[in-house]
Amino acid sequence: MALTLTKLNPFILGFAALVGFATPAQAQSDVGIQVGIVQRFGDRTKDTMTLKANSGDQLSIRFDTDGKPQTLTAQEVKLATVMQRLPQPVVEERVIxxxxxxxxxxxxxAQEWRAQGIEVEIAQPDRWQVWAKRDVYNTPLVRRLLLKSLQAKGIQTARIESRVxxxxxxxxxxLNGFRYTRDVVDxxxxxxxxxxxxEKDDLPNRPYGGVLRVQPNAYGNFTLVNFVGVETYLRGVVPHEIGTWAPQPVLEAQAVLARTYALRNLRRFVIDNYQLCATTQCQVYRGxxxxxxxxxRAIQATRGKVLTYQNELVDAVYSSTSGGVTAGFNDIWHGWDRPxxxxxxxxxxxxxxxxxxxxxxxxxxxxxxxxxxxFNEDGTDMFRWRYQVSLAxxxxxxxxxxKAVRHPLVNFKTIQNIQVTQRSSGGRILKSQIITDAGTIELEKDDIQTVFEAPASTLFYVDAMMDKKTLKGFVFTxxxxxxxxxxxxxGSYNLGRLGWTSDRILSFYFPGTQLQPINNSITLWRERPLAQRS
Incomplete structure (x- = not known):
């Protein structure tokens, strides 16, 4: 399966009408995307948010009443979630x-499960999860038969999560003395x-371009989605991802990466019927x-430009600090190799x-x-670090x-050793072990960062802290x-200060790639056969 701008055209045309672009061509030059800016509205009782027009402007509030469109106007509207009691309790289940x-x-x-003939979907109730597709495994009996078949194959990690x-x-x-309650509002x-x-997110009067929609999500509450052109979206990403004071070539490189990343990752929230989030799980976006x-200036100078490899958008990832050597894709994640x-x-x-x-x-x-x-980063805060952590x-x-992963060794008494058993050629931890009195826990790649708070990356070594012959803790360096x-x-800051252009910076960190204007011939993303997995 491959995604191109041509396949996005139906959405682009709808987006043009929704946000008021003069022509579909104008919309295509500023591809429309959907960003969940408040992902969990109604995840607690009495959740509220206020939407306001600028001074002298008006909001248009559109929704359906008995199947017919209705529009109200106001300078502001305060949305609140009200709890509606169901006629009878409902049991909600999902296979995780x-x-x-x-x-x-x-x-x-998810691709591994699909290769076994199991329909799945990716969700993010908190951390990312892989679920059995709900509209396929849609009865209690079917879900339990699925679980039983997996257990017969020795797969014990799947579970059913239920709630009433x-x-x-x-x-x-x-508005105007009338109360309106709707699940979808534009x-x-x-x-x-x-x-x-x-109020609860401490987001006082944050301005967003484009239009907004309140819509249901997969978790029983609602998401406020921002329909916005990607070039406008970048105005709320680039300043917050790299700062406004960076050398201009660095800002331009960041703009290219942020644009490429957005268009590459439009599949992330299919389960919730939008495309990107506004947090570090995607890119920080603040309207x-x-x-x-x-x-x-950097966004305008690079308008429409994306980074490609063999005419496909790259995974345009970036992070704060490399530690002196960047990581390969498969040093951190599983999947097909990105050369x-x-x-x-x-x-x-x-x-x-x-x-x-x-x-x-x-x-x-x-x-x-x-x-x-x-190194490009030497002397900066997180270039090198050392943390001592007590055994307790x-x-x-x-x-x-x-406990969270339901591991059989959950009742261990104490850690006896922590050791790295395999590294990549770039030094990243590929495999590690935590040896306890009850047995050994095997970890892969960044799992160890999930377990322990101290490591700021997977580029570290670990030593025991001993008091005579007594283990007191470990040092992460x-x-x-x-x-x-x-x-x-x-690192890019230093390259920018040395006079490197944005093209050269991108080529340094993404060798073998090409910078080109977005067009219909470029593949945004495509699924690879499982055989190409590293």
């Missing part, structure tokens, strides 16, 4: 196959800007808040040769981490993790902050 730190890992796992629902939230508002303004104020002249996402020593000088001094060797790795000069704290964190794949934002 797995839980993941990232969408990438969840998507890879007696009441449900409904979005409601009062809100637009004459100026194309709407202020969103949600028009913080838009600045410097970032606007343009490989370990790159983050330095403008030939500081370390990964071919002759592979960081998969523990001695080489420790020497690399203890080298602190000559680590025991507590491990116990909470094992490493570098970098975040997954480390793709562009290092901190």
């Amino acid at each position: 196959f797995s839980t993941h730190r990232s969408f990438e890992s969840a998507e890879d796992q 629902i007696q009441e449900v939230p409904r979005p409601s508002w009062v 809100i637009s303004s004459g100026s194309g800007v709407i202020q969103v104020d949600r 028009l808040e913080g838009a600045a002249a410097s970032t606007d 343009y996402l490989r370990a790159v020593v983050d330095s403008v000088t030939p500081l370390w040769d990964l071919q002759s001094r592979s960081l998969s060797d523990e001695r080489n790795f420790r020497a690399f981490i203890n080298q602190k000069k000559g 704290q680590l025991n507590q964190e491990l116990r909470e993790y094992l 490493g570098g970098g902050f975040g997954h480390g794949v793709g562009m290092s934002q901190v």
Whole structure:
């Protein structure tokens, strides 16, 4: 399955009408996307948010009444969720196959289930999960037969999660003395800007371009979705992802990556009927808040430009700090190999040769981490770090993790050792072990960051803290902050200060890629056969 702009055309045409673009061509030059800016409206009782037009402007509030469209106008509207009691209790069930730190890992796992003939969908109730597709496994009997068949194959990780629902939230508002309660509401303004104020999120009057829609999601509450052109969307991403003070070539590189990332990842929230979120699980997006002249110039200078590999959008990932060497895609996630996402020593000088001094060797790795000069990031906050953690704290964190994943060793008493058993050539942890009095827990890749709070990346080594012969805890020594794949934002600052162009910065972190205008020939994303999985 492949996705191109041509396949997006039906949405683009609808988007043009929805946000008031003059022509479909104008909409295609600023591809419309759907961003969940309040993902869980109604996840608690008495949830409220106020939507406002700018001074002198009006909101148009559109919804259906008995199947017929209705429009109200107001300067502002306060939405609240009211709990509506059901005529009789309803049992809601879902089959959960797995839980993941990232969408990438969840998507890879979902593909494995599909290869076995099982229909699945990716959800994000909190962390990412893979569910049995609800409209396929839609009765209690079918769900239990599925679980039984998996258990017969020795698969014990799948589980059924159930809850009894007696009441449900409904979005409601009062205008002109009348109360309206609807599940889907469209809100637009004459100026194309709407202020969103949600008290519990501490978001006072944050402005958003485009239009808004309140709609149901997969978790029994509602999402406020922003329908917005991607170029306008970038005005709320670039300043918050890299800052407004970066050198101009760095801002331009970030704009290209943010645009490419958005168009590449439109499949993330299919289950909820929108495309992207506004948090670090996608890209930080804050509407028009913080838009600045410097970032606007970078967006305009690169308008419509995306990064490609063999005429397909790249996975345009980036993180704060690499720790001196970027991570390959498969150092962090499972999936098919991305040749343009490989370990790159983050330095403008030939500081370390990964071919002759592979960081998969523990001695080489420790020497690399203890080298602190000559890198693009040296001297910055998270380039190198060292954390001492008590045994009691680590025991507590491990116990909470094992309980959450229903691990059979949950009743262990104490950790006896933590060790790295395999690294990638770029030094990232591929496999690790936690040895306890009750047995050994095997971990892969960034699982260890899920277990323990201390590691800021998977680029670290660990030593025991001993008091004479008594184990007191462990020391985590490493570098970098975040997954480390793709562009290092901190590293790019140095390249920009050295006079590198945005094209050169992108080529450094994404070798073998091409920069080109978005067009109908480019594949946005396509699914690979499972055989290509690394």
